[in-house]
Amino acid sequence: MNEVVQTRLWLAQRISAVVLAVCVGIHLAGIIIAVQGGLSAAEIIGRVGGSGVLAAFYGVFVLACAVHAPIGLRAVLAEMTDIKPVSINGIASAFAAVILLMGMQAVLGFLGLGGG
């Protein structure tokens, strides 16, 4: 992997960090506002489940996670372990795939609820 790809990964991690910060902010604010009225998690999901807008929002959230976390894991492994770079790239890619699959499964599940 040459320095151009490495630099692009680094940039992707910074940009995804910005996206994550915004997503976490909206996510937390949404929950805090929603529970003010005494709603439980199940009740909230019952009302908004199936919303295309929210599904798209959480899709972006998952995507940002899948970009951000594996690149960070790659850097940590490179600094803290003696694992070969090729293997580190493999582990990080697998981690990205797991986040993407699990996250998207949750988003699709949410979309399929069809309540809102």
Added chain:
Amino acid sequence: MHKEHPWNTFKEPFILNPMPKMLAVKIWRGGEDGRFQSYDVPRLENQTVLDVVTYVQRKLDPGLSYRFACRVGMCGSCAMTVNGTPRWTCRTHVSRVAEDGQLQIAPLRNLPVIKDLTVDMRDFFDKLAKAGGAFQATKTRTDDFAKIPPSDPRRHHADAGIECIGCAVCYAACDVVAWKPGYLGPAALNRAWTLVNDARDGMGDKRLSMVAGDDGCLACHSQQGCQEHCPMGLSPTAAIAGLKRAVSVAALKSKL
């Protein structure tokens, strides 16, 4: 006696611990698998750590190896680990670092020990070259001087890092160097940043490619261990932040 001026507020400091007569000094002897050896060295006023090492070598243990040249903080050859901290020893007064009359002097971290207090500096200097640390001239001696106004912002960036003496104190202080032996390190990247900002230099984007990537400026954690310890008061961290910006822009413009 001098006449006492009202503005003269100087008073003799109240001395809590009078200067001890002797220093208990522990110095690293041998290679990587060496050990500390103890010496008693007379405590003198205005004594530097380098004075202490020199006393040991001249009077107590002629076999002790260490490096120095200028003794005035210019050559960068005398750096050692003093009571756990990397320092230039010729300009470090014992009074500032001795804890209860104790001094522990070891070779610099992050470089292979050759013997006693001397380390193999090859990695450090090779990395200066790897980071594009050599000036690439665009003019010859027959050309006129380059005219760069003192107000030029790039000149300010270059000026901020130009006084590096190559002592490797920052390199020894950097944890990323310890974790990732391939990392170019603060001094090499600081040097590269001065040249990136040197209007007379002709290497251009090629230097940015040399400092980009996993072993270059992007590996820096910005925790400022280097600038905390740099005896010249430089900030490699700021230089590296500048490189990160320049490298990012170059990557986005596909110029790396």
